[in-house]
Amino acid sequence: QSVLTQPPSVSGAPGQRVTISCTGSSSNIGAGYDVHWYQQLPGTAPKLLIYGNTNRPSGVPDRFSGSQSGTSASLAITGLQAEDEADYYCQSYDSSLSGYYVFGMGTKVTV
Amino acid sequence: EVQLVESGGGLVQPGGSLRLSCAASGLTFSNYWMHWVRQAPGKGLVWVSRINNDGSSTTYADSVKGRFTLSRDNAKNTLYLQMNSLRAEDTAVYYCVRDGGSCYDYWGQGTLVTVSS
Numbered sequence: 001q002s003v004l005t006q007p008p009s010v011s012g013a014p015g016q017r018v019t020i021s022c023t024g025s026s027s028n029i030g031a032g033y034d035v036h037w038y039q040q041l042p043g044t045a046p047k048l049l050i051y052g053n054t055n056r057p058s059g060v061p062d063r064f065s066g067s068q069s070g071t072s073a074s075l076a077i078t079g080l081q082a083e084d085e086a087d088y089y090c091q092s093y094d095s096s097l098s099g100y101y102v103f104g105m106g107t108k109v110t111v
Numbered sequence: 112e113v114q115l116v117e118s119g120g121g122l123v124q125p126g127g128s129l130r131l132s133c134a135a136s137g138l139t140f141s142n143y144w145m146h147w148v149r150q151a152p153g154k155g156l157v158w159v160s161r162i163n164n165d166g167s168s169t170t171y172a173d174s175v176k177g178r179f180t181l182s183r184d185n186a187k188n189t190l191y192l193q194m195n196s197l198r199a200e201d202t203a204v205y206y207c208v209r210d211g212g213s214c215y216d217y218w219g220q221g222t223l224v225t226v227s228s
Contacts, residue, residue: 036214045206045221051214089156100170101158
């Protein structure tokens with residue numbers, strides 16, 4: 001059971017916009033710890049997609065954007081493309097006893 | 112280009128041991144904290160352990176505390192994960208990852224550990 005809650009799946013048609021939520025608590029996102037997002041294409045290692053809530057590493061298309069408010073964060077994908085079909089994970093730090101570095105359970109995006 | 116290459120995975124019996132290695136190149140290894148993250152088949156990502164840049168401090172997930180030991184050799188640009196008393200639930204792909212300042216900015220390709228009799 002993950003400390004960060006994500007929907008198991010979201011889907012959209014090519015060109016549409018989808019959002020993935022990541023809900024935490026006062027010991028992680030709500031405590032001000034940054035949220036990061038990773039994309040995992042089938043059969044490959046995860047790749048950093050968004051860091052520090054809203055920042056894109058070099059090479060990540062601006063179709064991907066992140067936001068954070070209170071105890072939640074969101075990843076938005078606009079202009080959905082077939083190559084975006086992947087698993088997406090949010091990650092943060094948790095200051096509770098069972099915490100440290102925590103991931104969401106992942107969201108499968110189907111195009 | 113930063114590269115992280117894991118090795119040492121394989122099939123091991125319950126209760127057995129395995130040592131994973133992660134060879135790093137393309138970075139000043141001694142400047143970075145490093146982590147291991149694992150992924151059981153068909154499941155999500157789970158943080159396992161982290162070590163600070165000079166190896167003086169380590170932290171472990173509760174599920175592996177007392178069984179796994181993380182270390183590093185900065186002269187060899189290599190990270191090690193000694194795994195003892197392995198259990199079926201430790202079966203996973205183990206990723207070596209670089210800490211880019213609370214996020215994981217570089218990942219290895221992963222090495223599969225299978226614990227089964």
